[in-house]
Amino acid sequence: MNVSAALAPAVLSIHAAPTEARSASAWLGAETNARGVPEEHVRRLDHCLDEALANIFAHGGAAGRALPVTVNLDVRLGPDGGVAAVTISDSGIAFDPLPAMSTSKSRPASLADAVPGGLGLMMIRSYSDSIGYRYGDGRNHLTFSVRWGAPA
Amino acid sequence: MDIEYVDINEDFRRINLSGRLDTAGSEAIATRFAVLAASAKRRVLVDLTGVNFLSSMGIRSLIANAKAQQGRGGRLVLFVGGNAAVAKTLEATGIDVLIPMFADAAEAEQAALA
Numbered sequence: 001m002n003v004s005a006a007l008a009p010a011v012l013s014i015h016a017a018p019t020e021a022r023s024a025s026a027w028l029g030a031e032t033n034a035r036g037v038p039e040e041h042v043r044r045l046d047h048c049l050d051e052a053l054a055n056i057f058a059h060g061g062a063a064g065r066a067l068p069v070t071v072n073l074d075v076r077l078g079p080d081g082g083v084a085a086v087t088i089s090d091s092g093i094a095f096d097p098l099p100a101m102s103t104s105k106s107r108p109a110s111l112a113d114a115v116p117g118g119l120g121l122m123m124i125r126s127y128s129d130s131i132g133y134r135y136g137d138g139r140n141h142l143t144f145s146v147r148w149g150a151p152a
Numbered sequence: 153m154d155i156e157y158v159d160i161n162e163d164f165r166r167i168n169l170s171g172r173l174d175t176a177g178s179e180a181i182a183t184r185f186a187v188l189a190a191s192a193k194r195r196v197l198v199d200l201t202g203v204n205f206l207s208s209m210g211i212r213s214l215i216a217n218a219k220a221q222q223g224r225g226g227r228l229v230l231f232v233g234g235n236a237a238v239a240k241t242l243e244a245t246g247i248d249v250l251i252p253m254f255a256d257a258a259e260a261e262q263a264a265l266a
Contacts, residue, residue, distance in 0.1 A: 021176050043205075043237070050207050054175040111219050111250045119208040119245060126244040 007035045010073040016065045016090060021053045024071055028086070035075040037084045041146045044127040045086055048144045051120040052088050056140075060092020067091040081149020089139045096133045097142065101125045153177040154202075157188050164195045164265060170202030173210035182213050189228060190220035195264045201233035206241045218251045229253070231260035 010031040014020040025046055032042045049071070056064055072087040101121050125131065128144035135141070153171035160166055167188055171177065189196050198214065200206070218228040230253040232239045239255070242248045254260035 018176060018179075021174065025174065046205070047207070047241075050174045050205075054207070054209065111215070111222055119211060122245055123208050123241070 005077050007075045007077065010035075012071040012073075013068045014071070016057060016060060016067070016069050016092070018054075018057045020069075021050060021057075024049060024053060027071070028073065031073050032075070032084060035073075035084070036077060037075060037082065038148055041084060041148050044146045045084060045144070047127045048124045049086060049088070051124050052142055052144070055095075055097075055120055056088070056090045056092055059095065060090055064090050064092025076151065078149070078151045081147065081151040083145055083147045083151045085143055085145035087141055087143040089141045091139050094135050095140060096135070097121050097124070098131065098133050101131065153181055155181045155184055155188070163193075164197075165189075166197045166199060168199040168202065172205040173203050174205050174207045175209045177205075178207055178209035178213055182209075185213055186217055186220070189217035190224070193224040193226045194221065195226060196221055196228040197231055197260055197264045198228060199231045199233075200238050201231065201235050203235065203238050206238050208245075211242070211245060211247055214247065214251060227264060227266075229260055229264045231255075231257060233257065 012024060012027045014024055028046060028049055029042060032045065053069070056069060069088065069090045072089070074085045076083045100118060124144055129147050130145050132143040133141065153169070153173055155167065155169055157165055157167045165188065167185070169181070169185070189198065214230070221228045228251065230242070230251055232242070232253055232255055234255065239253070242253055252263050254263060
């Protein structure tokens with residue numbers, strides 16, 4: 001029997017501008033808290049959100065700045081755990097981050113070799129439990145989720 | 153976020169970063185951090201114990217300044233103390249292998265001055 005409960009999703013719309021990242025983070029904090037997501041898992045989502053928005057603002061181009069970015073939060077709670085998923089949708093240049101994430105890029109062996117490109121993606125992969133991407137209706141849709149306990 | 157420094161002596165500087173080094177916070181202090189950390193040949197200890205959020209942008213600053221300092225013949229080390237969250241971020245990204253990272257203050261100081 002699946003006893004998990006899907007709580008009402010929360011949706012945020014922001015301008016595609018770096019100054020909006022902090023308000024998105026505050027929104028995420030409030031909405032995850034209201035839905036009972038444990039603090040340590042909120043932190044993981046917060047990291048992913050910051051990195052994903054930074055990528056959109058830096059690489060989305062003019063098309064990305066033309067329309068608002070939407071952030072959607074879905075939380076499902078079971079008796080002994082839960083899943084929280086954040087989907088970010090933007091109108092910027094189509095970019096599927098999954099291939100770049102799955103390439104096991106070898107880490108630089110020395111400081112002199114360190115070219116820290118792709119670090120943001122590495123952090124999203126490291127902080128989330130699953131990542132999904134699709135392109136539709138002229139928009140990127142990136143989803144990352146965290147789970148805890150034993151979500152039903 | 154906040155950035156402060158203490159010059160222990162002519163060649164040894166301790167820089168304390170604190171607060172939220174998310175993308176916006178890291179960008180806000182990047183210039184001052186670079187000026188303080190990499191403008192002269194020095195031994196630099198960067199204290200991250202008061203940082204409660206470290207983004208890839210913050211890590212980029214650490215790498216850029218450590219590289220610049222190394223290029224000048226100086227050295228930059230990281231002190232994380234009991235800050236498990238920041239230590240975990242640095243380990244997960246492999247940065248702790250590139251820039252010496254210490255939980256112990258005396259060891260961090262020794263490594264900076266070695």
